[in-house]
Amino acid sequence: MQSYSLLAPAKINLYLEIIGDRPDGYHELAMILQSIALADRIDLRANGTDQIRVHCDDPQVPADDSNLAYRAAALMATQFPDAYNRYGGVDITLHKHIPMGAGLAGGSTDAAAVLVGVDLLWKLGLTQTEIQELAAQLGSDIPFCVTGGTAIATGRGEKLAPLPSLDRLHAVLAKYHSIGVSTAWAYKTYRQQFHDSYVTDPSTLLDRSRRVHARAIVEAIMQHDNHCIGQLLHNDLERVVFPAYPSVAHLKQTLMQFYPLGVMMSGSGSTVFALVETAEQAYHLQQQLRQAISDPDLGIWTTQLIAHGVQLMHS
Secondary structure (H helix, E strand, C coil), X not given: CCEEEEEEEEEEEEEEEEEEECCCCCEEEEEEEEEEEEEEEEEEEXXXXXXXXXXXXXXXXXXXXXXXXXXXXXXXXXXXXXHHHHHCCEXXXXXXXXXXXCCCCHHHHHHHHHHHHHHHHCCCCCCHHHHHHHHHCCCCCHHHHHHCCEEEEECCCCEEEECCCCCCCEEEEEEECCXXXXXXXXXXXXXXXXXXXXXXXXXXXXXXHXXXXXXXXXXHHHCCCHHHHHHCCEECCHHHHHHHCHHHHHHHXXXXXXXXXXXXXXXXXXXXXXXXCCHHHHHHHHHHXXXXXXXXXXXXXXXXXXXXXXXXXXX
């Protein structure tokens, strides 16, 4: 039976600003998203039944309909019933390399890969834009995971504008295996603590979200000014995550002692990343961090920033 394997890259946030509440209940955000080479592999195979079945090599990952990869395939079956009836269900095998609860969009990028893979399996011929529109129904950062690269994200994160690639930069990622931060908790806590600072007027909300295009970090990316990019990294969610998870805050402080281009928590955490210019610097920083914090619970990865999202491996 027909099968496809796809690479589903993780993402980091170079910038995350919470502007206010949207009428739909989500937050109005202004973000800069960046794909990295750390990736899951997703295998999709037509199974000759009417079932969607999820398998994963990580027992912590749910294999039921709560999994975003499952929900992506189910959405395709609902949206394209004729193709579903013709080609049948799919077996989805997730080979996990992206840690869970890490702020790296592991579940979202897997779902993006399933959308791309089912499009191929069922010979739908969807455009990238059409796949992104489907992705937005599942989650705010899934449309970005489809295309990847470097992009400004506004709205609740689904409105994307591409930026020049930063694929020459490298990163060191660090995360305590035992610490996973709930994205819902992080945004809810931020709302509880900082709601007084929110923009509420709809026109002002829109103006503020558009203003991210004029941010200094965008200019630094346009100019490929790596040192300036590192200095301008920003994440509002650090304000609630660090007090609740002091070991994550300490991780950032420790990485900063080694003078990379910049250090920040990604998304809602609990991953902290440091940007550097070369693979050699990334390796050296990884060794320094391991010596500074010898805790076996700490996972450390080196990776490179990349200019793409989901990619087909082979068919």
